[in-house]
Amino acid sequence: MKKVPEQQEFDITGIPAIADRATAVPDEQIPDAVIKRLPRYFRCLRELYNRDIMKISSAELSEITGLSAPQLRQDLKYFGGLGQRGYGYNVKKLYTCISEYLGVGKKYTAVIIGAGNLGKALSNSRLLEQRGVWIKGVFDISDKVIGKTVADNTVRHVKEVKEFCKNNRVDIAVLCIPANESTELCDIISGTGVRGVWNFSPCELDEKSVGVPVVNICAADSLMILMREMSEIKDKRQ
Amino acid sequence: MKKVPEQQEFDITGIPAIADRATAVPDEQIPDAVIKRLPRYFRCLRELYNRDIMKISSAELSEITGLSAPQLRQDLKYFGGLGQRGYGYNVKKLYTCISEYLGVGKKYTAVIIGAGNLGKALSNSRLLEQRGVWIKGVFDISDKVIGKTVADNTVRHVKEVKEFCKNNRVDIAVLCIPANESTELCDIISGTGVRGVWNFSPCELDEKSVGVPVVNICAADSLMILMREMSEIKDKRQ
DNA sequence: TAGATTGTTAATCGATTAACAATC
DNA sequence: TAGATTGTTAATCGATTAACAATC
Numbered sequence: 332m333k334k335v336p337e338q339q340e341f342d343i344t345g346i347p348a349i350a351d352r353a354t355a356v357p358d359e360q361i362p363d364a365v366i367k368r369l370p371r372y373f374r375c376l377r378e379l380y381n382r383d384i385m386k387i388s389s390a391e392l393s394e395i396t397g398l399s400a401p402q403l404r405q406d407l408k409y410f411g412g413l414g415q416r417g418y419g420y421n422v423k424k425l426y427t428c429i430s431e432y433l434g435v436g437k438k439y440t441a442v443i444i445g446a447g448n449l450g451k452a453l454s455n456s457r458l459l460e461q462r463g464v465w466i467k468g469v470f471d472i473s474d475k476v477i478g479k480t481v482a483d484n485t486v487r488h489v490k491e492v493k494e495f496c497k498n499n500r501v502d503i504a505v506l507c508i509p510a511n512e513s514t515e516l517c518d519i520i521s522g523t524g525v526r527g528v529w530n531f532s533p534c535e536l537d538e539k540s541v542g543v544p545v546v547n548i549c550a551a552d553s554l555m556i557l558m559r560e561m562s563e564i565k566d567k568r569q
Numbered sequence: 570m571k572k573v574p575e576q577q578e579f580d581i582t583g584i585p586a587i588a589d590r591a592t593a594v595p596d597e598q599i600p601d602a603v604i605k606r607l608p609r610y611f612r613c614l615r616e617l618y619n620r621d622i623m624k625i626s627s628a629e630l631s632e633i634t635g636l637s638a639p640q641l642r643q644d645l646k647y648f649g650g651l652g653q654r655g656y657g658y659n660v661k662k663l664y665t666c667i668s669e670y671l672g673v674g675k676k677y678t679a680v681i682i683g684a685g686n687l688g689k690a691l692s693n694s695r696l697l698e699q700r701g702v703w704i705k706g707v708f709d710i711s712d713k714v715i716g717k718t719v720a721d722n723t724v725r726h727v728k729e730v731k732e733f734c735k736n737n738r739v740d741i742a743v744l745c746i747p748a749n750e751s752t753e754l755c756d757i758i759s760g761t762g763v764r765g766v767w768n769f770s771p772c773e774l775d776e777k778s779v780g781v782p783v784v785n786i787c788a789a790d791s792l793m794i795l796m797r798e799m800s801e802i803k804d805k806r807q
Numbered sequence: 808t809a810g811a812t813t814g815t816t817a818a819t820c821g822a823t824t825a826a827c828a829a830t831c
Numbered sequence: 832t833a834g835a836t837t838g839t840t841a842a843t844c845g846a847t848t849a850a851c852a853a854t855c
C-alpha cells in the first residue's frame with residue numbers, strides 16, 4: 332500500500348505561501364472564455380515568477396502568451412487592481428491571484444479508472460501530483476492488469492471502486508475507459524463524495540447529467556481538428 | 570524495422586467507400602466554433618450509422634449530442650441539402666460528408682517525439698491508427714530509452730529526426746516533450762515536409778510561428794479548469 | 808391534406824478589438 | 832512634468848437562440 336506522502340513532499344507546485352498572497356479574489360462572475368485562458372496566464376506568470384521578473388506590461392505579456400494586449404487587459408481586470416497605470420502588472424500578485432482562483436495549491440485525491448495505455452501513463456506521470464492531486468487508487472476491469480502494480484498502486488477491480496471512493500474521501504474520478512462505459516461509471520461513483528470527473532473517453536459528459544463538474548478531454552477529437560487544418564494546406568512535396 | 574501495413578489492414582475507420590459518399594463539400598467557409606463541434610457530430614453519427622439508423626431529426630440528434638437543435642441545424646446547413654423538411658437528416662450522407670470534410674479516411678504518417686509516459690501511451694494505443702495515422706518513428710533524447718522498442722518502433726535519438734522526416738514523407742509531428750523544448754523541435758522539423766504538429770506539451774504553439782497547422786492539447790490546463798469548477802461546489806462531506 | 812421538420816431570417820447575447828481618458 | 836501603461840467605454844464582430852415560413 333502506498334504511504335501517505337509528507338505534506339512538504341507533496342507541495343511541489345511552487346506557489347507562494349498564503350501569507351504572501353494578494354487577497355484580491357474576483358467578486359464578479361468571470362466569463363467562461365476568460366476562464367479557459369487562465370491556465371495559459373498561469374503558466375506564463377509562473378515562468379516569469381520563477382525567473383524573478385517582478386513586473387510585466389500587457390504588451391510584453393501579450394508577446395509571451397500570443398493573446399492581444401487589449402484582450403489581456405480585459406481578462407486581468409477581473410482580478411482588479413493588480414495593474415498600475417504607467418507601470419504594468421505585479422507578476423507575483425497576479426500569479427498568486429490566478430493560482431488561487433484556479434484552485435491550484437489545494438490538495439485533492441483521485442482515482443484512475445482504466446489502467447490501459449492512458450491510465451498507466453497518467454498514473455506514472457507527475458502531472459497530477461504537480462497540481463496537488465494525489466492518486467489514491469487505480470482500477471480496471473481486466474484480469475490481465477488487476478493485481479499488477481502501476482506507479483505504486485495495486486490495480487483493483489472496478490467493482491470495488493464505489494466502496495473505495497466512499498471510504499477514502501476521493502475528490503476526482505479520472506476516466507480512462509471506453510466511451511460506452513463512461514456514463515455507467517458516472518452512475519456508480521455518484522453519491523460517493525466524488526466532486527469532479529476528468530473524462531478522457533471520447534464521449535460527452537456534462538455536469539447536468541453527472542451531477543458534479545466534468546471536464547472532457549478527447550485526444551481523438553483534437554487529432555481530427557488537426558487533420559482538418561492540414562487538409563487546408565497543400566502538400567508541397569511531389 | 571516495421572513492415573508497411575497492407576492497405577486493407579490499415580483501413581479500420583469504418584467509413585463508407587468513396588463511391589457511397591455524398592458529394593456535397595461545403596463551399597462556404599465554416600466558422601471555427603462549428604469546426605470544433607464536428608468531431609462530436611462525427612462520433613455520434615458513426616454510432617448511429619453502425620447501428621443501421623438511417624435518418625435522424627435535429628431534435629433527436631440534439632438529445633444525443635447535448636447541443637441545441639437550432640444550433641445543430643445552423644451547423645449542419647454548411648453541409649447543405651442533407652436534411653429534408655418533414656423527415657430529418659440522412660445519417661449516412663451526413664456522416665460521410667463530415668468525415669470527408671474532417672479528412673478522416675485519408676492516410677497520414679507521423680513521428681512521436683518524446684518517449685516518456687505519454688509518448689509511449691500514444692505509440693501503444695490504436696488511437697492514431699484508427700484515424701488513419703501510421704506511426705513511422707519514435708524519438709527521444711534520453712539514453713535510457715534510445716534503442717528500446719516501443720510499439721514495434723525502435724526509439725531513435727532525436728538528433729536523427731530531421732533526416733528521418735525528410736526521408737520518410739512524415740506528415741505529422743506529435744510532440745510529447747517538455748514545454749521548453751517544443752519550439753526548438755518545431756524549428757528542427759520545419760522544412761522537412763512535416764505538415765502538421767500535434768502538441769501535447771504545456772506551451773502555446775501557433776501556426777504563424779511554426780509555419781504549419783498546430784493543435785495544442787494540454788492535459789494540465791484541462792485539469793486546472795476542472796479544479797476551478799470544483800471549487801465552485803461545496804464539499805458536502807463533513 | 809395534415810403533420811413534421813428543415814432552412815433561413817431576425818433578435819439576442821457574448822466576446823473581441825479599438826480608442827482614449829485616467830493616472831501612476 | 833512627461834512618458835508609459837492601465838482601466839474603461841464604445842464599436843465591432845461572431846456565435847447562439849428564437850421564430851416561423853417553406854416544403855417534404
